[in-house]
Amino acid sequence: MGLESSAEAPQPVRVVMEAVGAWVGKLGRIWVEGQIAELNRRGNTVFITLRDPVANVSARIVCPVRVLDAVSPVPEAGARVVVYAKPDFYVARGTFSLLALEIRHVGLGELLARLEQLRKTLAAEGLFAEERKRQLPFLPGTVGLVCGRDSAAERDVLQNGERRWPAVRFETREVAVQGDRAVGEVLQALKELDDTPEVDVIVIARGGGSLEDLLPFSDEALIRAVSASRTPVVSAIGHEQDSPLLDLVADVRASTPTDAAKRTVPDVREQLQLIHQLRDRGRRVLQGGIERERSWLAGVRSRPVLASPMREIDRLTEQVTGLRDRARRCVTTSLDRAGEGLTHTRARLHALSPATTLARGYAIVQRGDGAVVRSASEVTSGEELRLRFATDGMTATAGETDPDATDSVPSTTREDDDAQQ
Secondary structure (H helix, E strand, C coil): CCCCCCCCCCCCCHHHHHHHHHHHHHCCEEEEEEEEEEEEECCCCCEEECCCCCCCEEEEEEEEHHHHCCCCCCCCCCEEEEEEEEEEEEECCCCEEEEEEEECCCCCHHHHHHHHHHHHHHHHCCCCCCHCCCCCCCCCEEEEEEEECCCCCHCCCCCCCCHHHHCCCEEEEECCCCCCCHHHHHHHHHHHHHCCEEEEEEEEECCCCCCCCHHHHHHHHHHHHHCCCCCCEEEEEEECCCCHHHHHHHCCCCCCCHHHHHCCCHHHHHHHHHHHHHHHHHHHHHHHHHCCCHHHHHHHHCHHHHHHHHHHHHHHHHHHHHHHHHHHHHHHHHHHHHHHHHHHHHHHHHHHHHHHHHCCCCEECCCCCCECCCCCCHHCCCCEEEEEEEECCCEEEECCCCCHHHHHHCCHHHHHHHHHH
């Protein structure tokens, strides 16, 4: 602002305020969007508190009555408007305000376009993804309920929940469900219930309404708070045709508050009926299994092996006896054959034995060195020889050789010699 000052030479308040007013007066005109939180008429002037739709920020609007009355319909508290204003600084009190030159309602098409843009942004961040949604507990001990004060939605949830399961408990937080205070109060109630360990599921319920009435439940801050909640959240806003962004981020979307009670609290009668059905089904399965086992057991008992166990033992005894006799016959036959073969072999050995030949009158002639004499030409006259008979032996002296001695050998001797060879 160009004002020079120091601790020794400070600027007066009026000078500072006039400098600020001069600086603000240089600002150009601007379009501002917000929600009317308060609207007070004082003579020909209307004082409006315009609240930011997302942040907890507000501005003071000074509007001539003629500018407000020029809007059709005349805006009231809670309406979303766009204000064409000039920044103004009141030097006497040091307050900042906007001087309204024109006021317009925010069109429905524009609201829908902004909601669609917000929906796309949050969807791109993954806040609406199905994989992040949690399953509701089967039987919650305590159900947290966020609803309007003395509202039909509260009665629907409480009455239907207690009718379905009388033992269920509700932790209720009554808040504003439309207007400029709705988002803040719903956020506070959600935080309190989420921080309560006994609360197993949270239901946010509201009856039907116009698009403007349901705008707090499409607030970005509320959507992000529900996404970050540790407790599963059920959205029951409006009717079937209503679809605020809260329905997309909630773990379960209920079409009505009554439907929220049905989805959150199980019906004790339905569960008892289901238990009876499962019990009957289990009984039928067990009885069928027992009957099948009984039939199988009766069939097994009717088999010959179990009908007369001794008969099977007798049959196996006969089989063992037959195998034993057969083995005995086989062994006996093998022994007989082996004995006959041994007898034949002994007879052949006896027939081929030199002792047998000697027993028939033959002798073995050996020289002094033990060599067997096979021919008379091998012996010299006067050589001492040893004669070996079947049972004994003797010594003899060789005489002259007789070339004709072979003619006197009996024929049987030649046959025996051939057999011996």
